[in-house]
Structures are given as C-alpha cells and as structure tokens.
Amino acid sequence: MPIHSRSFQAFTVSGIPEVHPGDSLILHVTTALEQTGEQLHNGDIVVVAQKIVSKAEGRYIELSDVEPGMEALDWAEKTGKDPRLVQAILDESACVLRWRPNLLVVEHVRGWVMANAGADQSNIIGADGNRVLLLPKDPDASAKNLRLGLEAHFGVRIGVVVADSVGRAWRVGTVGLALGASGVRTVDDIRGQLDMQGRELKVSIVGTGDEIAAAANLLIGEAAEGTPVAVLRGLNLLDDNQSGADLVRPSADDLFR
Secondary structure (H helix, E strand, O other): OOOOOOOOEEEEOOOOOOOOOOOOHHHHHHHHHHHOOOOOOOOOEEEEEHHHHHHHOOOEEEHHHOOOOHHHHHHHHHHOOOHHHHHHHHHOEEEEEEEEOOEEEEEEOOOOEEEHHHOEOOOOOOOOOOEEEOOOOOHHHHHHHHHHHHHHHHOOOOEEEEEEEEEEOOEEEEEEEEEEEEOEOOOEEOOOOEOOOOOEOOOOEEOHHHHHHHHHHHHHOOOOOOOOEEEEEOOOOEOOOOOHHHHOOOHHHOOOO
16 A cells, blocks of 8 residues: 655744733734734644633732742742742642652642643743743633634634643653643544554554644744744644543553652
8 A cells, every 4th residue: 555645734823912811812813814814724723822821811820919828838948939839839739749949740630740730930921020820720611712713703614722831751841732622633542453564553542632732832932932823734633522631641540640
C-alpha cells in the first residue's frame, strides 16, 4: 500500500488586543481575522491561549485581599513563597503533591497536575506583584462558547482548544496542553489497530488534544509574542463527543503521584 504525504497549515491571528474582564473573545477573534482578510474554514481548529480566556472571564485575584491560613503559612515557610500567593494556590488545588523552594506541584481542583495551580503573574497589566491570574473555572465550557460563536459568525463547523503551557514529570521544558476543548478529538484510542508489520496495537492511546495545543504553542509563544490565537487547518480532527476533561488521567492510574 503506498504511503501518502500529509500536511497541515498553521497561522497566528494577528491584531488581538489586550483582553480585559468582560471582553468578548468571539468579537476579538472575528474582528482580527476579518481585518487581515482571513476567515475560518470548515474543519479549522482555533487554539486560544488560556491567559486571554482567563482575562476575559475576570479570573483575577488581588493578593492584598487574601488572608493566608495556617496551611498556607506552613507551605510558605517551606517554599519561601508569598503566603498570600500560597493561599490562592491552595484554594485552586485538591492537594499538594510535591514541593521545592519557590514551587508547589499540586493537583488542581479540575484534575490537572501542574505547578502552582496555574496561578500566574506574567503578562498582566498593573500586576505590580499583587495581582494573580487564575485558570478558567470551566475551560471546556469556555471552548464551547467560543466555538459556537465563531461557527455562527462564519457559518462553518470548527473546533476550539483552550491551551496552556505545562511541565512534565519526566521531561525538561514546558509544552502545550489542552485544558479545554470543544468540537475536537482530544483522545484517539488506536488499540486494536495494526502497525506496518501487521502487529496489533495493545496500549496505544494518543493525546490528540495536547498534540494540537503543542503544535499551536510553537506559534503562540511563551513570552512577549502577542499572538494568543492560532488556527490549525487541514487536520481532519473534529469530534463533537470529546472534551479537554477526557485527557485527565485518573489519579489511581497515575504512577507519578
């Protein structure tokens, strides 16, 4: 059987302004696309950086308003972190899994294992060390709302991924991770399929949603790029039955906890 080459296209959406609480990301994305002469096509996957979703949803806290409890004070002493920031992290966490100076690795209340529960102070206007941005409360719902709005505007069927950058227990560096998703295949269970030698695959499950997020993050960037939205075209990975939550490994199956 001949092997055919495959490819996809990826590009950032330029012109997304600084996002403020209450902003419509649907309006920001549609306006930016149309100002550059672009539009969405059937099958496109729009990947949005978690940070602008959190900003639009007003997921800020002011550390001056936080009163740390005894547990936060204990972890702050161990890690050397601001006890108010530690309290904010604990409020977003189910439990602390690991720690070292200036770091808490936690299980987020939504099941993700990550540093500092995703609480972030980078690229926040007026932060001055006091303001913290938290992750979206329900990134799957955020992805769905954005997808429905973009589909209605452009008259197409698309997928949306809300992406963040996280470290991994067994590798150096951060990669893109799909916190939320709508209309996209996030998990591809290929057990039972045959490899090129005709052997049956026994354990292969592909984290497709995270691969989409990682591919987009190469363009979205991590620092001062100012391009928080990317479009991936030509992947043929739309699916109405999966979400970002499907990528969370149950703690009982996690050998690293």
